[in-house]
Amino acid sequence: MRHRKSKGVEMKEQGVVIVGGGLASQRCAETLRRRGYDGRIRLVCGEPERPYDRPPLSKDHLAGELSDDDVAFRPAGWYEDNDVELILGRQAARLDAKRRRVELDDGSELFYDDLVIATGAGARRLPPLEGYTNVHYLRTLADARRLREELREGARLAVVGAGFIGQEVASTARAAGAEVTIVEALPAPLTGVLGKEVGLWLMKMHDEEGVEVRLGTKLDGARGNGAVEELALSKGDPLACDAVVVGIGVAPAAGWLKGSGLETDGVLTDHAGRTSLPGVWAAGDVARSFDHRHGEHRRTEHWDAAARQGMAVARAIAGEEPDPHPLPSFWSDQYGLRIQYVGHAEGADEVTVEGRPSERDFAVVYTQEEQPVGALVVGRPKDFARLRKEIEHTYTQRTNGKEHK
C-alpha cells in the first residue's frame, strides 16, 4: 500500500475511484496505467459483469455470434495484472464531495483522491408498458441475453422507436427470421439531427428488408395478460406481437448525485472532464462536456465520445493537458451495410446527396454557409475519410478566424 505524509501524519492514499462499468471507465483505467499512474484504482460496476462493449448488444451479440466473453473489453485476468480493483454489482448511491467519499447501494463507502463519474445513461421507459413480461429495453448484457430469447423464426416483434438501437434490433431480428414492425411517433425518425430525407431513406431500407414501418404513429396502450399481446396505436389496426422492444432514447444516470452540488441532468465538465468539485471528474454519457467548436456544453451519447472523454480524464489526472475533442462520430451496421456519421449535421442550412441512395451507395453532406459541417455516408468509406477531413477543415478555419478577431 502506498502512503503519503500529510501534516506529519501518515495517510493512506485513496487513489482513483471510477464509478460506472462502461467504456469511459475502462478507457480511463487503462490510460492511467499506460501513463504510469501507480496509485490505487477502484472501478465500481453497477452490473455483475466486468466492463464490456455495448455496440454488439444490438448486433453480433444479439445475433448469438459473439459470447459474453467476446464483448468484454479485457480478459478477467487483466484487472489483477494491472492492479485495477473491480467492485461488481454495486451502484453509487451518494456523493459526499466534502469528505471525498462515495456511498454505495450496500451502505459501504469509498474514499477517493480523484473520483471519475462515468455512470452512463439508462433507457427511457414507456409507462403504459410497465409490468409486462415480454417488454424489452436494450442497454445491458442482461437485457441482450433476455431479448435474444425472443428472436425466433416467425416471432412477431414490435419495435417502438425508430432510432439506431431500434433499427439495429430490427435488422438483427430479421436475420433471425422474426416478423418485425417498427412503430415511430414522428413522421420520419431522427429528423432533429439528420433531416427528414435521411430518416425516410432509412425507413425505406427497412421496408425493403421486409419490416413493416408505421410512421407518425403513437403508442396508446397495451393489452394482454401478463405479456403484451397487442399494442394499441394512434393510427391503424392494433399491432399483435409476441415481444416488444422499446428504444426511445436514454437519460443520464445521475440521480445519485442529488444534493452533491453537481448537475443531475448531465454533469457539466470542461474539455478534460473536470467538474465544479475538486478532484471530481465526469466522462461518457453522464457528462455534458464543453464543446470548443460551439462554445457550449453538450452531452454526446456516442461510443467515440465516451472513449475519448475517459481517456482525457485519465490524462488530466496524470498531469497532462488533453487534446480538444475530435468531431462527433458514430456508426451503425444494418443488413450488412455500414452507415457512418461525422460532424454537426444539426447546424446545417443545406443538405446535398452524392451518389445513388436507391443502391445503398451514397453520401449526404450537411453544409452551413456553404461549408461542410457534417456527413452521413452509406457504403462509401473513402468518402467518409475525405469528408471528415473537409469538416475538420471547416471548424479549424472558424476557430482560427475567431482567434484573429
Next chain:
Amino acid sequence: MSYIPTIDRSACSAHGDCVDIAPEVFELGDTAEVIGSGPDKKILKAAKACPASAIEVVDSETGEVVYP
C-alpha cells in the same frame, strides 16, 4: 505481404477491431498503432472493419491506395 497500412491518428478512437483481426500488425495504445506486417488479406479485412475508416492501405508494389 505487399500491403502497408497507416493509421490516421486523429480519426482513430481505438475501437480495437483491427487488433482483433490482425494482432501481428496492429496494437492498441491511445490509438491503434502499426507494429508489424502481415498477410494482405488480413490487413484489408482490418481496414474494412474499422468503424472510423481510419486505416489507409497502400500496395507497396504499385503505390496504389487499396483502401478506402
